[in-house]
Amino acid sequence: MASPKRRLQGLVAATITPMTEHGEINFSVIGQYVDYLVEEQGVKNIFVNGTTGEGLSLSISERCRVAEEWVTRGRNKLDQIVIHVGALSLKESQELAQHAAKIGADGIAVIAPFFLKPWNKDILVNFLKEVAAAAPALPFYYYHIPALTGVKIRAEELLDGIQEKIPTFQGLKFSDTDLLDFGQCVDQNRQRQFAFLFGVDEQLLSALVMGATGAVGSTYNYLGKKTNQMLEAFERKDFSSALNYQEDPRGAAVNVSWSTASLSREGRASLKGGTSPSRW
Numbered sequence: 001m002a003s004p005k006r007r008l009q010g011l012v013a014a015t016i017t018p019m020t021e022h023g024e025i026n027f028s029v030i031g032q033y034v035d036y037l038v039e040e041q042g043v044k045n046i047f048v049n050g051t052t053g054e055g056l057s058l059s060i061s062e063r064c065r066v067a068e069e070w071v072t073r074g075r076n077k078l079d080q081i082v083i084h085v086g087a088l089s090l091k092e093s094q095e096l097a098q099h100a101a102k103i104g105a106d107g108i109a110v111i112a113p114f115f116l117k118p119w120n121k122d123i124l125v126n127f128l129k130e131v132a133a134a135a136p137a138l139p140f141y142y143y144h145i146p147a148l149t150g151v152k153i154r155a156e157e158l159l160d161g162i163q164e165k166i167p168t169f170q171g172l173k174f175s176d177t178d179l180l181d182f183g184q185c186v187d188q189n190r191q192r193q194f195a196f197l198f199g200v201d202e203q204l205l206s207a208l209v210m211g212a213t214g215a216v217g218s219t220y221n222y223l224g225k226k227t228n229q230m231l232e233a234f235e236r237k238d239f240s241s242a243l244n245y246q247e248d249p250r251g252a253a254v255n256v257s258w259s260t261a262s263l264s265r266e267g268r269a270s271l272k273g274g275t276s277p278s279r280w
């Protein structure tokens, strides 16, 4: 079982869910995918069943099987495996959280419900709390992605007092371009050991300046190595090299016609090699 561990930091690849030409999940390539991330990209943390992984377009049983395959294949090779367990239904989200704990994942993340939505902080925190309580031994991350959920409660507001409500709260995955909100999250929680994981790859350098401790994103699947070099350049305060590296994800993002707000169908297909079907 996962132990509450060191803070998640550095790059986290948001994995795609490989599919066969018939639109079924292709579990057989996940082992190779792990090796590719570790060996070719130098990325040892993954975020499974998130936006890039089309988690919300998979069935619950598929989500469980995908999570299981990543954990099995990633054991002893990856550092941390975070499973996204957000869902429209609290009950399903709790089931996914329990399952993630059972299979030995290292953490769970949850987005805000996005059809019938929480209209204030308390409602959202209560939802998150009930999910977190289903996996009381697992670090919990809130996945803030307002452009896609439509839930615009500021992350800074959400974080205020969150540990009293959710004792396993360990960090934030912040997928929004509002660097003021992000910076305030960092500033107001300096005394806590939260992970501040930024999720707009094109803006990562700016987020590092604001205090990001790591990043979760789709581009780290193929720009992991370069982005690690950017992190190193930033560490040694070589900002002009860091800026050169940052140009890459921005270029790549344009090339595959992504927007910062949503990864298009074409972008996803291109990540999967151009022809792989999607679930939406």
Ligand SMILES: CC(=O)N[C@H](C=O)[C@@H](O)[C@H](O)[C@H](O)CO
Residues within 6 Å of the ligand: 014, 051, 052, 175, 199, 200, 201, 202, 216, 217, 218, 219, 253, 258, 259, 260, 261, 262, 263
């Ligand atoms: C909406 C979406 O998928 N966001 C991802 C993570 O949150 C990012 O990694 C983007 O894919 C990336 O920044 C490219 O636009």
Ligand SMILES: CC(=O)C(=O)O
Residues within 6 Å of the ligand: 014, 015, 047, 049, 050, 051, 052, 053, 199, 216, 217, 218
């Ligand atoms: C990028 C990211 O974190 C996701 O695909 O969920």
